[in-house]
Amino acid sequence: MRLKILSLFLFIFSITSAQEITVLDNNSGEPIDEVAIYNRDRSVSTITNSAGKADISQFSDTEVIIFNSDTYIEAYRRKREILNNSNIVLLHSSENQLEQVTLSVARFKLKKDEIPQKIVSITPSEIQLASPQTSADLLESTGQVFVQKSQLGGGSPMIRGFSTNRLLLTVDGVRMNSAIFRSGNLQNVISIDPMMVESAEIILGPGSVVYGSDAIGGVMNFYTLKPKFSFDEGTSFSGNIYTRFATANNENTVHADLNIGLDNWAFVTGVTYSDFGDLKMGEHGPDDFLRNEYAARQDGVDVILQNDDPLVQKPTGYDQLNLLQKVKYMPSKDWDLNLGLIYSETSDFPRYDRLYRKRDGVLRAAEWYYGPQKWFLGNLNVNHRSDSEFYDKVQFTGAYQFFGESRNDRNFGENILFTTEENVDAYSANLDFEKGLSQSKLFYGFEYVLNNVSSNGNFRNISNNDTGETASRYPDGSSWQSMAVYSSYQWKLTEKFSLQSGIRYNHILVDASFDDRFYDFPFEKADISTGALTGSLGLNWRQNDFVGWRLGLSTAFRAPNIDDVGKIFDSEPGSVVVPNPDLRSEYAYNAELGADFNFNENIRLALTGYYTYLDNAMVRRDFDLNGETEIDYQGEPSRVQAIQNAANAYVYGIEAGLEVDFSVALRLKSQFSYTHGEENEGGEYVPLRHAAPMFGNTHLIWNKRRLKFDLFTEYNGQFDFKDLAPGEQNKPYLYALDENGNPYSPSWYTLNLTGQYELSSNWLATVSLENITDQRYRTYSSGIAAAGRNLIIALSYTF
Known part of the structure; x- marks a missing residue:
């Protein structure tokens, strides 16, 4: 009798655990937290945890489950389809993702409408449309960063009355300002290739609490291309x-990734x-x-x-x-x-x-x-x-x-x-x-x-x-x-x-x-x-x-x-x-x-x-x-x-x-x-x-x-x-x-x-x-x- 009860318990447990799903970013494969999961009449709902996991055992096998997040395109999946797909749900980033979240203020994702600082986000589509020669030109295209140039190979941003070593540059979360950043005009930003920038964020105003010295007038964060996993079989x-050509300086640029x-x-x-x-x-x-x-x-x-x-x-x-x-x-x-x-x-x-x-x-x-x-x-x-x-x-x-x-x-x-x-x-x-x-x-x-x-x-x-x-x-x-x-x-x-x-x-x-x-x-x-x-x-x-x-x-x-x-x-x-x-x-x-x-x-x-x-x-x-x-x-x-x-x-x-x-x-x-x-x-x-x-x-x-x-x-x-x-x-x-x-x-x-x-x-x-x-x-x-x-x-x- 005890063996039958134990077997029944293990069976119920296996069914329940088998209905724990993981919600992942389609591009990076990273778990997505705080995704709202519910049915059409919202009578049943749950939310993913920090590991992107949620239990969907309360949903019926045939109903459509909705996955909703501020930063991703809303998705519809049948429960049976999810369980047949190794309990994984892939969500695609929405076009306005960077308008909704920011990485710049706390080094982790935060909702943009809950941040007191003004954040300027530059999305991939905006980079593509601007087609800038340098990252200095990319900053200038926002209309919110002023750029000074002493030569063609240059570009010194100005934000809210401050420039050079009173502004901070970061690339993929790493401080770029060095001990010889000067008060005179700088051109280090041109070392950042705009063709390899996936997105960028600009804090207008001080950022010293997170970034330390130099972050007086603002912080410019560049995020370069990220590797993407394969979610199909094989590689x-x-x-x-x-390629780009410009007549004003006979520019010829070629890029491949x-x-x-x-x-x-x-x-x-x-x-x-x-x-x-x-x-x-x-x-x-x-x-x-x-x-x-x-x-x-x-x-x-x-x-x-x-x-x-x-x-x-x-x-x-x-x-x-x-x-x-x-x-x-x-x-x-x-x-x-x-x-x-x-x-x-x-x-x-x-x-x-x-x-x-x-x-x-x-x-x-x-x-x-x-x-x-x-x-x-x-x-x-x-x-x-x-x-x-x-x-x-x-x-x-x-x-x-x-x-x-x-x-x-x-x-x-x-x-x-x-x-x-x-x-x-x-x-x-x-x-x-x-x-x-x-x-x-x-x-x-x-x-x-x-x-x-x-x-x-x-x-x-x-x-x-x-x-x-x-x-x-x-x-x-x-x-x-x-x-x-x-x-x-x-x-x-x-x-x-x-x-x-x-x-x-x-x-x-x-x-x-x-x-x-x-x-x-x-x-x-x-x-x-x-x-x-x-x-x-x-x-x-x-x-x-x-x-x-x-x-x-x-x-x-x-x-x-x-x-x-x-x-x-x-x-x-x-x-x-x-x-x-x-x-x-x-x-x-x-x-x-x-x-x-x-x-x-x-x-x-x-x-x-x-x-x-x-x-x-x-x-x-x-x-x-x-x-x-x-x-x-x-x-x-x-x-x-x-x-x-x-x-x-x-x-x-x-x-x-x-x-x-x-x-x-x-x-x-x-x-x-x-x-x-x-x-x-x-x-x-x-x-x-x-x-x-x-x-x-x-x-x-x-x-x-x-x-x-x-x-x-x-x-x-x-x-x-x-x-x-x-x-x-x-x-x-x-x-x-x-x-x-x-x-x-x-x-x-x-x-x-x-x-x-x-x-x-x-x-x-x-x-x-x-x-x-x-x-x-x-x-x-x-x-x-x-x-x-x-x-x-x-x-x-x-x-």
């Missing part, structure tokens, strides 16, 4: 071949090569931007040649190679391991804005170029799901990066070519946890970062090849370390009201020894040990169907890095920046209020206002070495300057976004940003250098069946002479001149049209005509004029 192959999927292994390989020629500016605009002459070397002598076509900016061209390899292994539904390898290298590329500066009416530089910009990222990511009392999900990210760059310059008429070369070995490790607690979620983690910097300087006589040493840009053998513990808490008080708070403690160590062979420094080394405590508090309130509110309060910081403490370089003609070991962290205090209005199903308006105060700001100011205010640098008397905690600043602004659906096929999207910033200089407030003029874009998009058209305009407001920061007023060569001979940044607009047609399920053609009216303009603070009328043709084949 699956998929991929993409892409291949995915190999197995049952629990997946591999993706990608390669992109781009060749960019000299960039041609527009026909209609200020004559100040024309390239009438340029320097060249003929028969061992520097000469000035007249440009056959002053619209062509000589020299600006370069080429670039990008490689990617990723491996994903999923031994069980609770574990997945990911290895990513990314490599990028450019050719030499000219620093164009240094090549047209003049001294006494003659071109100052015969050569000024960056050596190959090299970047390698090796990234190991391990994820585990568990029902332990300490966490539901844990994620380990360990990474190694190598950065290589150099600067090369030679004055016109001279034979000495000066070179400085910098390499950074960057190591990082993050351990992040997520734990669900009733109606709340707890996130906490630990981080360690180490940067080792090598730097050297040399010169070469190009006529006889004599060589020698000069001062390096940075103290050779210096190091920068960061250790942090952080936590954030999301509490859903009601269905319409949620709270998010966070706190982080960071400790920074800087170690640098200075070489006094070339300069008489009054110090031998910098030994900085400093801590920083930051926090955030935010509220989300969906008041009703018409309006939702976001309120955020946060602090952020930037610790001094090797570039701040120890660099030597010519910041501008007649000035040289020298080391300063007595630096402290700068702090930002931010408040922002946002509102999302849904006037009806077809009209949506988003408004955000913000204010940020920067205290103890590290800025470049006049300095002295042992009482000397002027020293000789590369043969030229130069005023001594250094980075100092010598200022405070404030920034405020407003951002607006409008979407109107005129019909299923026709949509209007518009973005607008206004920023005003000032910093304290010499007891008075002056314009903040990286506070951009008002800017934005407007798109009218028509999409029906296989055809899509995007008619759009991009625009930029004017900065008069009085609106320019003092440092910019002293760079007339960058700007147009007004009637008084003073530099100013004119307003501009472009009119553009993009068409996209699906030739078949495999072939996609994209044709764009940019700057149709052939405007000649430079974006604010840029050293190179933007492209004139530009025809772009792109073709991709997906298999």
Whole structure:
């Protein structure tokens, strides 16, 4: 009798356990939690747990079961069909997935409408339609990130009045900012290949609680191609071949990626090569931007040649190679391991804005170029799901990066070519946890970062090849370390009201020894040990169907890095920046209020206002070495300057976004940003250098069946002479001149049209005509004029 009861029990148990299903992402194979599962009349329902599992034994064998999630296309399955398919349900990502969830705020997925910060998401379809040359251009296409360019091989983002080392870049969750990220314009973002970017997210405003130092104005997160498993028998192959041509700089780009999927292994390989020629500016605009002459070397002598076509900016061209390899292994539904390898290298590329500066009416530089910009990222990511009392999900990210760059310059008429070369070995490790607690979620983690910097300087006589040493840009053998513990808490008080708070403690160590062979420094080394405590508090309130509110309060910081403490370089003609070991962290205090209005199903308006105060700001100011205010640098008397905690600043602004659906096929999207910033200089407030003029874009998009058209305009407001920061007023060569001979940044607009047609399920053609009216303009603070009328043709084949 006992045997029969036991047998019956085991039989019932086997039936019950056999009806536990797993819901997985169709592309990644990862479990999907919080999927609502119910029948048509909702009389029976359940939800998946953190491992994507749910029990469907309460559903009848014949009824249709509905699977619903904000981030996936709603699916309908019969119970019998699911059980015959190994108890697995695959869901496909919805087109608006990145509009609903974000990875940027807590390193784990969160619903976007429960986050107090403003997040800009860039989806795969938007990347495909924009067809950008570089990731800097991809950021600019959002209409919410301003991009400055000193040369064609560049792109320095500005967000809410901050730029360069006050913004943070991450790739696949790994911090890209290195210890030599400077306050001057950066071009590291071009190392990220837009053809291998699967999606991107931008935090507008501080992000130090999660990301630490530098995340004052914003955080730009790029997520590259992910390997995809095979859910059929055997091995699956998929991929993409892409080519693009642009007339403005005779660009030729080719890209290919291949995915190999197995049952629990997946591999993706990608390669992109781009060749960019000299960039041609527009026909209609200020004559100040024309390239009438340029320097060249003929028969061992520097000469000035007249440009056959002053619209062509000589020299600006370069080429670039990008490689990617990723491996994903999923031994069980609770574990997945990911290895990513990314490599990028450019050719030499000219620093164009240094090549047209003049001294006494003659071109100052015969050569000024960056050596190959090299970047390698090796990234190991391990994820585990568990029902332990300490966490539901844990994620380990360990990474190694190598950065290589150099600067090369030679004055016109001279034979000495000066070179400085910098390499950074960057190591990082993050351990992040997520734990669900009733109606709340707890996130906490630990981080360690180490940067080792090598730097050297040399010169070469190009006529006889004599060589020698000069001062390096940075103290050779210096190091920068960061250790942090952080936590954030999301509490859903009601269905319409949620709270998010966070706190982080960071400790920074800087170690640098200075070489006094070339300069008489009054110090031998910098030994900085400093801590920083930051926090955030935010509220989300969906008041009703018409309006939702976001309120955020946060602090952020930037610790001094090797570039701040120890660099030597010519910041501008007649000035040289020298080391300063007595630096402290700068702090930002931010408040922002946002509102999302849904006037009806077809009209949506988003408004955000913000204010940020920067205290103890590290800025470049006049300095002295042992009482000397002027020293000789590369043969030229130069005023001594250094980075100092010598200022405070404030920034405020407003951002607006409008979407109107005129019909299923026709949509209007518009973005607008206004920023005003000032910093304290010499007891008075002056314009903040990286506070951009008002800017934005407007798109009218028509999409029906296989055809899509995007008619759009991009625009930029004017900065008069009085609106320019003092440092910019002293760079007339960058700007147009007004009637008084003073530099100013004119307003501009472009009119553009993009068409996209699906030739078949495999072939996609994209044709764009940019700057149709052939405007000649430079974006604010840029050293190179933007492209004139530009025809772009792109073709991709997906298999």
